[in-house]
Amino acid sequence: MQxxxxxxxxxxxxxxxxxxxxxxxxxxxxxxxxxxxxxxxTTAANVNDVTLTxxxxxxxxxxxxxxxxxxxxxxxxxxxxxxxxxxNREELRKRRILPVISRKGCPNIKGLGKLRYVVEQTFxxxxxxxxxxxxxxxxxxxHDALISLACSLICYRRLKRAAAP
Numbered sequence: 797m798q799x800x801x802x803x804x805x806x807x808x809x810x811x812x813x814x815x816x817x818x819x820x821x822x823x824x825x826x827x828x829x830x831x832x833x834x835x836x837x838t839t840a841a842n843v844n845d846v847t848l849t850x851x852x853x854x855x856x857x858x859x860x861x862x863x864x865x866x867x868x869x870x871x872x873x874x875x876x877x878x879x880x881x882x883x884n885r886e887e888l889r890k891r892r893i894l895p896v897i898s899r900k901g902c903p904n905i906k907g908l909g910k911l912r913y914v915v916e917q918t919f920x921x922x923x924x925x926x927x928x929x930x931x932x933x934x935x936x937x938x939h940d941a942l943i944s945l946a947c948s949l950i951c952y953r954r955l956k957r958a959a960a961p
Contacts, residue, residue, distance in 0.1 A: 821931050823922065823943070826852040828870075829911075831918040832954060833947040838939055845878040850887055872896050874911050921950050 820841035827833050835855035837848055858868050872894040880900050888895045923929040925946045933939040 821939070823919070823928075824848045824852060825915060825918060825922070826856060827915055827918045829914065830954075831914045831921070832951060833918055833922065836922070836940075836943045836947060838936055838943065846881045846884060849873075849875070849879050849881070849884045853888070853891070853893065869893055876912055918950075922946050925949075 821838050822841045822843060824837045824839060824845060825833060826835045834857070835852050837851060837855070839848065853869065853873065856868075856870065869891055870893060873888055873896065875895070875897040877898045877900050879897050885895045885897065922943070925942070927933075927942050928939075928946055931939055933942070
């Protein structure tokens, strides 16, 4: 998803491939099956999604649940054709994560679009915070802090809604 920076650019901005090469930034997101954001990375707009697949997976915190050692990785990773890469598939398998990623030049995996909708919905929730939809902060640390705050608010609202009678 795109967020444009106002002005002449700054760190983590680059020419956007979809907006007449204006400088901008992009959010890369990994979330759970219910759309709870687990990790967001901000990069220049011209950075390919496939290059950050492993950074997103490695950035997922331990998953609490059953007694014992908490899970550090998901069971499967769903992704569209932008994440198609044989080296990434091999790395995911080494980490005992099942890659469910459509291949370029092949028909889409049946039902993946419905599952992919969860990620797009999470992007929409993040971009309801207007400061994230259009990037005005020149410093990436400030923008990342606002993203962390937005993710925290999304998680808090979900917990609050789940706890309500």
